[in-house]
Amino acid sequence: MADLTSNFCGISSPNPFWLASAPPTDKEYNVRRAFEAGWGGVVWKTLGSEGPPIVNVNGPRYGAIWGADRRLLGLNNIELITDRSLEINLEEMARIKRDFPDRALIASVMVPCEEQHWKDIVPRIAETGVDGFELNFGCPHGMSERGMGSAVGQVPEYIEMVTRWCKESTDLPIIVKLTPNITNIIYPATAAKDGGADAVSLINTISSIVSVDLDDMAPNPTIDGKGTAGGYCGPAVKPIALNMVAQIARTAETQGLPISGIGGVTTWRDAAEFLALGAGNVQVCTAAMTYGFGIIKEMTAGLSGWMDEKGYSSVDAIVGRAVPNVTDWQYLNLNYTAKARIDQDSCISCGRCYAACEDTSHQAIAMSDDRVFTVKDDECVACNLCVNVCPVDNCITMEQISAGELDERTGQPVAAEYGNWTQHPNNPMSKAAE
Amino acid sequence: MASSGQVEQLESGRVSKEQLDTNFSDLHPEFDAHEAAVAADRCYFCYDAPCVTACPTSIDIPLFIRQISTDMPLASAKTIFDQNILGGMCARVCPTETLCEEACVREAAEGKPVEIGRLQRYATDVSMRADHHPYTRAANTGKRIAVVGAGPAGLAAAHRLAMLGNDVDIFDAGAKPGGLNEFGIAAYKATDNFAQEEVEWLLQIGGIELHSGKALGKDFTLTDLGSSHDATFIGIGLESVRNLSLDNENLSNVENAVDFISRLRQSSDFSKVSVGSNVVVIGGGMTAIDAAVQSKLLGAEEVTLVYRGSQTKMPASQYEQEIAKSKGVRFIFNAKPISIKGSVAIEHIEFEQAMPKPAANKNFVLETDHILKAIGQLLTEDSQYLEIEGSKIKVNSLLETSLENVWAGGDCVSAGDDLTVTAVAQGRDAAENIHSKLMGEG
Ligand SMILES: Cc1cc2nc3c(=O)[nH]c(=O)nc-3n(C[C@H](O)[C@H](O)[C@H](O)COP(=O)(O)OP(=O)(O)OC[C@H]3O[C@@H](n4cnc5c(N)ncnc54)[C@H](O)[C@@H]3O)c2cc1C
Ligand SMILES: Cc1cc2nc3c(=O)[nH]c(=O)nc-3n(C[C@H](O)[C@H](O)[C@H](O)COP(=O)(O)O)c2cc1C
Ligand code: SF4
Ligand code: SF4
Ligand code: SF4
Numbered sequence: 001m002a003d004l005t006s007n008f009c010g011i012s013s014p015n016p017f018w019l020a021s022a023p024p025t026d027k028e029y030n031v032r033r034a035f036e037a038g039w040g041g042v043v044w045k046t047l048g049s050e051g052p053p054i055v056n057v058n059g060p061r062y063g064a065i066w067g068a069d070r071r072l073l074g075l076n077n078i079e080l081i082t083d084r085s086l087e088i089n090l091e092e093m094a095r096i097k098r099d100f101p102d103r104a105l106i107a108s109v110m111v112p113c114e115e116q117h118w119k120d121i122v123p124r125i126a127e128t129g130v131d132g133f134e135l136n137f138g139c140p141h142g143m144s145e146r147g148m149g150s151a152v153g154q155v156p157e158y159i160e161m162v163t164r165w166c167k168e169s170t171d172l173p174i175i176v177k178l179t180p181n182i183t184n185i186i187y188p189a190t191a192a193k194d195g196g197a198d199a200v201s202l203i204n205t206i207s208s209i210v211s212v213d214l215d216d217m218a219p220n221p222t223i224d225g226k227g228t229a230g231g232y233c234g235p236a237v238k239p240i241a242l243n244m245v246a247q248i249a250r251t252a253e254t255q256g257l258p259i260s261g262i263g264g265v266t267t268w269r270d271a272a273e274f275l276a277l278g279a280g281n282v283q284v285c286t287a288a289m290t291y292g293f294g295i296i297k298e299m300t301a302g303l304s305g306w307m308d309e310k311g312y313s314s315v316d317a318i319v320g321r322a323v324p325n326v327t328d329w330q331y332l333n334l335n336y337t338a339k340a341r342i343d344q345d346s347c348i349s350c351g352r353c354y355a356a357c358e359d360t361s362h363q364a365i366a367m368s369d370d371r372v373f374t375v376k377d378d379e380c381v382a383c384n385l386c387v388n389v390c391p392v393d394n395c396i397t398m399e400q401i402s403a404g405e406l407d408e409r410t411g412q413p414v415a416a417e418y419g420n421w422t423q424h425p426n427n428p429m430s431k432a433a434e
Numbered sequence: 435m436a437s438s439g440q441v442e443q444l445e446s447g448r449v450s451k452e453q454l455d456t457n458f459s460d461l462h463p464e465f466d467a468h469e470a471a472v473a474a475d476r477c478y479f480c481y482d483a484p485c486v487t488a489c490p491t492s493i494d495i496p497l498f499i500r501q502i503s504t505d506m507p508l509a510s511a512k513t514i515f516d517q518n519i520l521g522g523m524c525a526r527v528c529p530t531e532t533l534c535e536e537a538c539v540r541e542a543a544e545g546k547p548v549e550i551g552r553l554q555r556y557a558t559d560v561s562m563r564a565d566h567h568p569y570t571r572a573a574n575t576g577k578r579i580a581v582v583g584a585g586p587a588g589l590a591a592a593h594r595l596a597m598l599g600n601d602v603d604i605f606d607a608g609a610k611p612g613g614l615n616e617f618g619i620a621a622y623k624a625t626d627n628f629a630q631e632e633v634e635w636l637l638q639i640g641g642i643e644l645h646s647g648k649a650l651g652k653d654f655t656l657t658d659l660g661s662s663h664d665a666t667f668i669g670i671g672l673e674s675v676r677n678l679s680l681d682n683e684n685l686s687n688v689e690n691a692v693d694f695i696s697r698l699r700q701s702s703d704f705s706k707v708s709v710g711s712n713v714v715v716i717g718g719g720m721t722a723i724d725a726a727v728q729s730k731l732l733g734a735e736e737v738t739l740v741y742r743g744s745q746t747k748m749p750a751s752q753y754e755q756e757i758a759k760s761k762g763v764r765f766i767f768n769a770k771p772i773s774i775k776g777s778v779a780i781e782h783i784e785f786e787q788a789m790p791k792p793a794a795n796k797n798f799v800l801e802t803d804h805i806l807k808a809i810g811q812l813l814t815e816d817s818q819y820l821e822i823e824g825s826k827i828k829v830n831s832l833l834e835t836s837l838e839n840v841w842a843g844g845d846c847v848s849a850g851d852d853l854t855v856t857a858v859a860q861g862r863d864a865a866e867n868i869h870s871k872l873m874g875e876g
Contacts, residue, residue, distance in 0.1 A: 068475040070468075348543040351481025371484065391478050392543065 002307035003314045004300060006040060008281045009173045009199040009258040011131045013040035013104035015300050016315050017271065020262050020283035021046050021108035021134060021177075024293070026082065028092035032099070037293035038300060041104025042096075043201075043283060046081035046136045047089055049111045049121065054080045054142075059223035063210035063230065074236035075286050076210040078221065078228055080142045081110055086121075090128050097129040105129070106175065110136040110148050113158060115165050122169035132173035135166060137188070138204025140181050140231050150204070153179035156191035163195025173198040175260060178244075180237075181207050185244040189254045200248065201260035201283060203241045205231025234286035238264030242277055249278025249323045266295075268302025275315065276322035330422055335415040337407050338382040338398040340364070340375045346395040347373060353386035353396060361385050378408040444687060444708035444804060448733025454704045457731035461622045461757075462526075462552050467505075470556040474502040477548045480539055485550060488537035490850070490859045491518035495534060499553055511561030512568050514554055519593045519862070520586055522562055522632050523615050524855045525555035526623045529720075531753040533855070562631070567638035572599035577872050580605065580663040582650045585613020586854045587669030587844025589636055590861030591868075595667075596641035598869045603663070604642060607649035613671055614845075615854065617696040620724040621704075622731070656819055656840060665868045668827065668835070668842040669861060672811035672852070678716065678771055686779035691715065691725035691808035698728055710804025712736045714783055715763075716771055717808030718748040723755065725806045726763045737763045738800060740785060742770040772797065780805055813846050823848040833864040841868055 006016035018041035019025050019034055026045040034042060048054055056079055063076040082089060097105050107125045111117040122133065137153030144151040152158045159176060166174050176192035178185065180203040192200050207229050209219045219227030241263025248254045261279025265271050266287040274282050287295055312318050342353070349371040357365040364379035365386065375386075387396045401407055403416035423430050449457070465473060477499040485495045493514050501510035514521035530536075530551040538547035561568065577600045581588045584606035592602045610616050615629040637644065648654065650670065659666045675690040677683060687710060694709075701707045713734045715726040718741035726739045739758065741748055745767050748755065759765070769785040776782070784799045813826055821828045821836035826848040833841045833849070843860030850856040 069472045348539040349484070350478045350539045351483075352478060355481040367481075371482075 002304040002312060004040075004304055006281050006315050008104070008260065009132070009175065011041070011104045011106070011173055012102075013281070014102060015040035016275070016281035016303075017041075017296060017299050018043060018104060018106070018260070018281060018283045019288060020285040021106075021136065022285040022289070023079070024285065024288045027084065027089075028096055031092075031096050034288075034293045034296075035096070035100045035103050038296045039103070039293065040281075041106065041131075043106040043108050043134050044089065044093055044130075046108040046110050047086060047121070047125065048081050049117060050086050053083050053085050056080055056083050057223055060221035061230075063220040064234075065210055065236065072286075072290050073234060074210065074232055075234040075289070076208050076221075076230040076232045077205070078141050078230040081136070090125065093125075093130060094128040104131050106132045106134050108134040108136050108177070109166075110143060113147055113152055113162065118162060118165045119169045122166055126170050126172060130172065132175060132198070133166060133170065134175040134177050134201060135162060136177050136204070137162075138177045138179040138202075140179060140205055140207040141229055150179040150181050150207075153177075153188060153204075154182055156187045159188050159191040160195035163192055163197050167196040175199040175201050177204055177262075178202040179204045180240060180244060180263075185247055186251050186254060189248045189257065193254060193257050197257070199258035199260060199280070200254075201262055202244055202248075203237065203263045205233045206237055206240065208232035233263065234290075235264045235266050238266075238270060242273060245274060245279050246277040246323065246326045249320060250326055268299045268306065271299060271303055272306060272318065273322075275318045276320070277326070278320040278323050280319055281315075331420050333418050333420060334424060335417065335419045337401040337414045339377050339380045339401060340382065340384075340386050340396050341399045342373055342375060342396050343394070344372070346392050348392060348395075349373065350391060352389045352391065356385050356389045380409065444710055446708040446732075447705040448709065448711070451705050454732070458621050458625070458704060460625050461620075462555070464559055465552055465556040467556075470502050470507075470553060471505075473549045473553055474499045476540065477503075478539060484537040484539060485534040485548075489517075489534045490853070490855045491521075491524070491862070492859075493517045493521070493534075493554070495550055498557060499548065499550070502553055502557055507557045507560040508564060508568075510557035514558055515561075515568060517862075518855065518858050519590055519636060520615075520632065520854065520858045521554055522558040523586070523619075523624065523629065524858065525551050525558055526628070527615075527619050528853070528855050529751050529754065532751045562635055565635075567635060569593075569597050569639050571597055571639060571641055574601070575599040575869075575873070577601070577664045578603065578662075579868060579872075580659040580666045581669065582606075582659075582666065583613065583669035583671060583844070583846075584608070584611035584633070584644065584646075585669055585671050585844060585857060586615060587671075587846075587857035587861040587864075588613070588667065589633065590858040591667045591669060591841075591843065591865040592642050592861075593636050593639055594862050594865035595869060596639050598865070600641070600664075600869065600872070602642045604644045605648040605650065605654070606644070606646050607652075607670075607673075609646055611644055611646060613669075617699055618692060618721070618724075619699070619854075620695070620728060621699055622728075656837065660839065664839070664872055666840045667861070667864050667868065668840065668846060669844040669857065670813075671845045672813055672826075674812040675807065676810040676812055678774075678807060678809065680771060680774050682774040682776060682780075685774060685776045687803060688774065688780050688805045688807070691717065691721050691806040692811065694725055694806055695721070695728065698732070704732065707732055709734050710802065712802050713738070713804045713806060714800050714802040715739045715806045715808060717741065717810070718743060718750060719808065719810070720750055720754060721811075722806075722808035723750045723758050723763075725808055727758050727761050729804070729806065730761045730763055734804070738766060738802075739763055740766045740769050740771070740800075742768065744768055769798075774805070779803065811845070832867045833860055834867070 004015040006013050021043040025042045031042050061079045065074045067073045107130045140150045143149035176197040178188050211220045245261050258280045261274030262283040265282045265284045271282045354365045354367045364376045366374050390396045401414050479496045483496050498510040498513040534550045535547040541547035581592045581604045584604050595602050611633045612629040698707050709729050709732040713729040715722050726737050730737045768788040772786050773784045782799050782801050827842045829847045835842050841864040843864045844857035845852045
């Protein structure tokens with residue numbers, strides 16, 4: 001059995017699945033049930049300053065988009081940080097840590113951007129026995145209007161400054177949670193690192209309007225006739241999160257900085273992908289909000305089953321394994337050649353590949369009178385569109401043309417050697433063109 | 435439909451009213467909006483979709499399904515009605531398993547086609563409940579066309595002709611319009627008086643005058659119509675029933691299956707519909723199956739369907755046969771009736787069972803108190819004017835008969851299968867052809 005224990009920037013947990021700071025981690029009742037179900041760690045719902053807590057709306061706070069059979073694909077919310085008092089939260093956190101000493105308990109914090117605020121609250125929270133802090137520089141709605149959340153996360157100088165204040169206030173690990181609502185994730189990640197962060201976590205939610213109510217002519221969710229931008233999360237955001245995680249993992253300035261991967265993790269496979277792209281662990285929110293805490297059993301069993309199958313003995317053995325294979329477009333091998341191949345036995349003759357290629361690609365699929373679909377090798381550019389639109393798994397595959405064989409489209413034999421854009425004769429900057 | 439009175443010695447009320455309600459409830463109940471969305475999502479929006487080719491009325495199936503997916507059931511229904519104005523009835527009665535759904539690529543892929551029929555029913559039901567007729571008439575052409583028969587063929591022809599701006603008189607021999615939709619289709623396929631509601635909805639287009647109780651050959655002739663109208667469409671179906679040509683065929687309780695079904699369909703209280711306790715149905719088509727199933731549903735203890743050919747030759751689809759089996763109908767194949775015995779009422783019937791070697795053929799006898807004959811319907815052809823092919827009215831590819839300005843379609847013509855949907859397609863196409871011919875002349 002693969003060992004799922006995780007050590008993330010000095011914080012240990014029985015598995016690499018944490019619940020992200022959000023409604024699932026809002027109070028003792030939830031967190032107790034989550035730990036009983038088997039979650040490895042919890043990032044407590046973001047705490048604010050002492051004094052009267054913030055208030056939430058009393059109308060709908062979520063909007064969503066759905067796939068077939070109302071499968072929830074993307075969730076959007078306009079919830080703010082905790083709306084319960086700091087004292088109660090801290091008491092509950094202390095009790096949880098006492099009862100579940102082997103689980104990771106992280107305090108998420110967001111207070112105004114003034115040194116004293118941070119320096120007061122961090123030591124106070126540390127007394128609960130938490131294992132670390134997550135600085136919420138991510139929330140894209142409500143809090144940012146008040147100069148917090150993503151308003152801080154979008155200014156690298158502020159990130160660095162606040163991170164430094166926190167590091168000066170505690171010896172516990174500091175994780176900086178990044179907002180994706182920026183141009184280049186490397187700037188805030190570098191700032192966090194420069195401020196002394198032990199790790200970054202990403203992504204927080206993406207600024208979004210999920211849909212418009214066409215009767216009320218207002219964005220959803222609508223409150224008394226008005227709506228506002230909310231934060232988008234769930235399966236739909238995973239590709240954006242994966243890319244940002246990979247960028248941090250492979251860029252020189254940020255390489256080696258531990259990453260907690262967040263955004264659309266729904267199954268063990270999603271988690272494995274984040275780990276492969278350099279995340280040290282993952283955090284989950286929407287999947288738990290959609291299906292409840294029970295999914296953790298699928299996630300841990302799936303991850304360890306897959307690791308056994310592949311011979312990976314520990315989580316660390318997976319982390320970053322795919323990073324070396326993430327590259328820039330200019331380094332892709334332009335001499336690699338493939339052609340689409342249709343398996344006639346599994347083809348059901350729906351014609352979608354034909355419509356896609358004929359109408360929008362390279363007119364490389366032929367259709368016979370009796371609905372047999374075949375690839376024209378002299379037109380196919382191997383774009384993969386047909387593979388993506390075909391409703392049958394593995395019915396269309398991409399077959400590599402070996403070196404030396406004729407590419408019927410170019411009329412040239414496929415070159416054996418690696419050749420990328422930097423060396424390509426059509427590139428005015430290339431050395432080969434000189 | 436020739437009416438046969440209540441058959442005396444048979445019993446009614448063999449099962450409780452509650453049981454009858456369950457037995458005759460909708461075969462495929464309507465989808466709710468969510469079920470429709472889920473079913474619609476399974477459609478691949480195929481290129482040059484094979485399901486469309488398989489539909490006799492060529493409904494743009496991927497389009498209407500996509501319109502359901504995007505929550506536009508009215509637009510979806512319009513896509514259906516554009517090709518098939520009786521899309522509501524067809525959604526209920528089409529043997530989809532041998533038409534669109536058989537051709538669906540998901541049938542080939544996983545043996546589970548997109549549920550085209552039920553999706554069609556969802557869209558058309560929503561639209562017809564909205565109670566607005568989605569078509570208006572073109573400017574009046576000044577032409578008046580006679581349609582004989584208010585079955586699916588006649589109704590489809592009349593609607594299309596009226597839509598194109600012509601005035602239409604429909605003459606039907608029966609007391610009610612609808613043809614076999616009203617008198618023949620199994621009760622559990624068209625529940626809640628749907629056939630009449632559909633006719634009323636269809637007539638909302640305007641410009642169509644319905645004359646019930648007016649029979650061609652009795653109340654008027656084709657020559658009369660030739661002088662009173664600019665053109666004639668004949669859609670009189672198949673009114674006569676084939677006989678077994680055996681002695682004693684006129685014993686009590688030897689009944690035509692279509693008459694049995696008709697008295698069932700016309701009854702407002704199924705507990706009053708009489709049926710034998712030991713029923714033998716002779717035939718192998720949809721009529722035979724429907725008669726057998728509905729006998730069973732009415733409470734007959736034993737129902738045996740005897741077909742002269744093999745199971746694979748049976749015209750009723752595999753699916754229809756499965757329904758009958760699941761209701762407890764017993765099948766005997768390769769057997770033909772050779773004699774009927776009884777004093778006043780039928781008592782037993784003897785069959786000859788064909789064996790692989792004709793010399794080995796053997797006879798057997800079935801006790802019965804109710805025989806239902808379903809060996810085919812025939813054209814009531816008293817018209818000496820029309821050319822006949824086989825036993826049906828001969829038409830060319832434009833659905834023109836041998837007579838000038840007389841078109842025909844539906845069961846009464848030699849072209850196409852005897853199905854509601856085929857009748858609709860032919861009625862519609864004949865209407866288009868009539869219109870272009872008349873406009874060409876005008
Ligand atoms: C028992 C039974 C079950 C069936 N089940 C199905 C099914 O499930 N699915 C399916 O697709 N098809 C089914 N069919 C076949 C389908 O009903 C017919 O194919 C269809 O109704 C043919 O339509 P039509 O307009 O040609 O004729 P009909 O529906 O027969 O209509 C003919 C009309 O013409 C009138 N008429 C007849 N003679 C004259 C005259 N001389 N003057 C004036 N009017 C006249 C009649 O009163 C009738 O209204 C079934 C048929 C039967 C008998
Ligand atoms: C209702 C809701 C409230 C959230 N509140 C917080 C919060 O208080 N602090 C925070 O750091 N992130 C918050 N998030 C963001 C999540 O922690 C997480 O980063 C995001 O949902 C992406 O992960 P997912 O795709 O698994 O949901 C919230 C998300 C949701 C849906
Ligand atoms: S890979 Fe692209 S070009 Fe080739 S057949 Fe498929 S869609 Fe057409
Ligand atoms: S999309 Fe796939 S299943 Fe459909 S015709 Fe093309 S290869 Fe066959
Ligand atoms: S064949 Fe089936 S999947 Fe394809 S368009 Fe028709 S209903 Fe949809």
